[in-house]
Amino acid sequence: MQNNVEALVQRYLATFNETDAVRRKALIEAVYAASARYTDPHADLEGPAAIDAFVGAIQARYPGVLFSLAGKVDTHHTQARFTWHAAPKGASEPVAIGFDVIALEGERIGRVFGFLDKSPG
Amino acid sequence: MQNNVEALVQRYLATFNETDAVRRKALIEAVYAASARYTDPHADLEGPAAIDAFVGAIQARYPGVLFSLAGKVDTHHTQARFTWHAAPKGASEPVAIGFDVIALEGERIGRVFGFLDKSPG
Numbered sequence: 001m002q003n004n005v006e007a008l009v010q011r012y013l014a015t016f017n018e019t020d021a022v023r024r025k026a027l028i029e030a031v032y033a034a035s036a037r038y039t040d041p042h043a044d045l046e047g048p049a050a051i052d053a054f055v056g057a058i059q060a061r062y063p064g065v066l067f068s069l070a071g072k073v074d075t076h077h078t079q080a081r082f083t084w085h086a087a088p089k090g091a092s093e094p095v096a097i098g099f100d101v102i103a104l105e106g107e108r109i110g111r112v113f114g115f116l117d118k119s120p121g
Numbered sequence: 122m123q124n125n126v127e128a129l130v131q132r133y134l135a136t137f138n139e140t141d142a143v144r145r146k147a148l149i150e151a152v153y154a155a156s157a158r159y160t161d162p163h164a165d166l167e168g169p170a171a172i173d174a175f176v177g178a179i180q181a182r183y184p185g186v187l188f189s190l191a192g193k194v195d196t197h198h199t200q201a202r203f204t205w206h207a208a209p210k211g212a213s214e215p216v217a218i219g220f221d222v223i224a225l226e227g228e229r230i231g232r233v234f235g236f237l238d239k240s241p242g
Contacts, residue, residue: 041197076162079234081220099202101222101234113200113222113234 004107005075009082012102012109016067016086019059028052033105040098040114062120064088065095078104083117095120125228126196130203133223133230137188137207140180149173154226161219161235183241185209186216199225204238216241 011031018024028048032038038045038054045051070083081101085094097118103111132152139145149169153159159166159175166172191204202222206215218239224232 039198039200044198074236076236077160077165079160081222081234081236101202103232103234111224113202113224115195115197115202 002073002075005080005104006073008104008107008109009069009073009080009102012112013067013069013084015055016058021056024055025052028055031109033108033110035105036109036111038112038114040100040112041116062086062095070094070097080104086120094118123194123196126201126225127194129225129228129230130190130194130201130223133233134188134190134205136176137179142177145176146173149176152230154229154231156226157230157232159233159235161221161233162237183207183216191215191218201225207241215239 086096087094207217
C-alpha cells in the first residue's frame with residue numbers, strides 16, 4: 001500500500017505541474033474521486049472540475065513553478081501526510097512549502113487537507 | 122474561530138487525560154460528532170462509544186501519562202493541525218509525540234487523522 005499511496009501522491013503533485021489543459025483535466029479526474037473535496041488556506045473546492053480550474057489559476061499566477069515531494073509520505077489505513085515544495089525550475093529555495101493530509105476514497109483522493117508552511121510573497 | 126478551534130483541541134486532548142469514566146464519556150460526546158471517525162496508526166474507530174473505549178484502553182496501558190498541546194493550532198476553514206506530547210506528569214521528555222489533523226462537523230470533531238512522530242517503546 002505504501003507504494004501505491006506514494007505513487008498517488010506523486011500523481012497528485014504532478015497535476016500542479018501539468019500545464020497542458022487536456023492532460024491536466026484527465027490526470028485530475030484519475031487522481032481525485034468524483035466527490036473529492038480540496039481545502040487549503042486559500043480554497044475550499046468540491047469536485048474535479050473546480051479543482052482543475054483552481055490548479056489552472058495557480059499555474060497562471062506562478063508560471064514555471066514546479067511542485068515536488070519533500071521528504072517521505074507517511075501513510076496508514078486510508079490516510080497519508082507529506083510535505084511539498086514549490087520552486088521555479090532549478091531554484092534552490094522553494095517559494096512555497098506546504099503540508100497536506102489526504103484521505104483516500106478507494107484508490108483515489110477523497111479529501112485534501114492542505115496547510116502552508118511558507119507562502120509565496 | 123481560531124479561539125473556538127483551539128478550545129476544541131484542548132478539550133479533545135483533555136479526553137485522554139480524563140480518567141473518570143462518566144466524565145470521560147460525557148466529554149467525548151461533547152467533543153465528537155455522533156458520526157465521528159478517529160484514525161491513528163493503531164486504531165480506526167467509528168463513533169464516540171468506540172473512541173471512548175479506545176481512550177480508556179490507552180489510559181489503562183499508559184497510566185499517569187498526560188496529553189498536552191505542543192506548539193500552535195493551525196486552523197482554517199473547517200480543519201486544523203497540531204502536535205501533541207504525551208508524558209508522565211512532571212517528566213521533561215514526552216514518551217510519545219503525535220500529530221493530528223481534525224476536520225470539524227459543525228462545532229464538533231467529525232474526523233481525526235492521527236500520525237505518530239514518536240512512539241512509546
